[in-house]
Amino acid sequence: MKNILLLGGxxxxxxxxxxxxKIQTDIKLIVxxxxxxxxxxxxLPNKNIIFINGSxxxxxxxxxxxxxxxxxxxxxxxxxxxxxxxxxEFFEEMNNVIIPTFKLIDFLSDKDIDFIYFSSGGTIxxxxxxxxxESHIKNPINYYGYSKxxxxxxxxx
Numbered sequence: 001m002k003n004i005l006l007l008g009g010x011x012x013x014x015x016x017x018x019x020x021x022k023i024q025t026d027i028k029l030i031v032x033x034x035x036x037x038x039x040x041x042x043x044l045p046n047k048n049i050i051f052i053n054g055s056x057x058x059x060x061x062x063x064x065x066x067x068x069x070x071x072x073x074x075x076x077x078x079x080x081x082x083x084x085x086x087x088x089e090f091f092e093e094m095n096n097v098i099i100p101t102f103k104l105i106d107f108l109s110d111k112d113i114d115f116i117y118f119s120s121g122g123t124i125x126x127x128x129x130x131x132x133x134e135s136h137i138k139n140p141i142n143y144y145g146y147s148k149x150x151x152x153x154x155x156x157x
Contacts, residue, residue: 002027003069007056008077009033013118017075022046030069032062057100063107073114076101083123083144090143098147102154117155124149 004021008014009031021029030050050069054061056078066074078101081093108115123145125132140146 002073003071004029005062005066005069005071005074006031006077007062007074008079009051010035011077014077017077018049021049024048028069030065030071032056032065055096056104057096059100059103059107062104066107066111066113071113073116074104074108075116075118076104077118079120079144079147081144081147083142085143087143090147093143093147098150101151105154115155117151119148119152120145124152 004027006014006017006029009018010033014031014033018029018031021027025048028048028050030052032052032054034053034055052061052065056062065071078097079093080097081089085093105115122132123142124138124140125136126139126141126145128136130136138149140149
């Protein structure tokens with residue numbers, strides 16, 4: 001059985017990922033979210049989905065669950081800001097999401113655990129009249145895009 005840890009399962013993409021795994025019998029999905037109770041009420045009962053309440057900034061809890069559940073893959077969807085967020089909110093994102101994500105990436109790399117990061121496509125490239133490709137110059141136009149780019153750069157590094 002493959003064991004997947006989903007970080008940030010309470011948003012739109014997270015809920016759809018959980019929905020798609022509901023019928024899987026060969027995968028155990030461990031969902032880590034700040035509001036896991038709401039998710040549990042919606043998706044349970046399902047013996048292959050486990051919900052854990054917590055924040056990505058709780059490094060010790062996440063790493064212990066990765067080891068306890070023998071996680072093969074981590075899917076990262078976490079963000080606490082939106083396109084209209086302020087610089088103050090960005091600094092909170094830096095402390096509560098970006099830096100903890102850096103630590104987590106290092107841990108996963110040391111343990112040779114797969115890491116899937118959902119960036120946010122267009123927000124890191126800025127505005128363009130052309131079709132945007134991954135080779136397009138990165139020019140975030142808001143703190144949300146900038147935060148995603150910071151994590152992408154760390155992954156690439």
